[in-house]
Amino acid sequence: AQSVTQLGSHVSVSEGALVLLRCNYSSSVPPYLFWYVQYPNQGLQLLLKYTSAATLVKGINDFEAEFKKSETSFHLTKPSAHMSDAAEYFCAVNGQGAQKLVFGQGTRLTINP
């Protein structure tokens, strides 16, 4: 069984500041991890995914995430926030051999000018 916990339903940062969105997972098998972004009233778009290659994964729009097995974490970061980053972000896990993606509850990111 797999599960995902996203710490903080709302995160607010200033434009130009570091973005850090937290994701912890639980999986009984080696996990594959995904970050998606959702803009208002739209579908989800893949930012990046970890599939057991490099532990530091780079995605679109300068986002990156690091898989840390010892901490069961896959936190999403971006060095400098932009106003266009305001959206909801979802972390998801799929386990080796599993067929269902399990999503966290989402984190709404607000960017202050």
Place this chain on the structure above:
Amino acid sequence: DGGITQSPKYLFRKEGQNVTLSCEQNLNHDAMYWYRQDPGQGLRLIYYSQIVNDFQKGDIAEGYSVSREKKESFPLTVTSAQKNPTAFYLCASSMGQSSTDTQYFGPGTRLTVL
């Protein structure tokens, strides 16, 4: 352009009525999925299909039905048995059944029961 289309974007239904949400993909993907999104609850899987003429229940299938008669189409029917159908519905597809396959999402349909 390849992608997933969902229609309609907004849908209103009276209590007691069945309604069907459309999902079409031209990505030549084998697998398709339906999710329900409610505020603060993330996405929950309703049904998924790995191949034509086959589908499986997800975590919250009660009150919903699907069909997969064509590879590119996976319509979802919300029946009158669904107690609280007002939600945002998202369709997705992936190339295959591998756990590493990326799911690509449509723009969603917002269903409101009046």
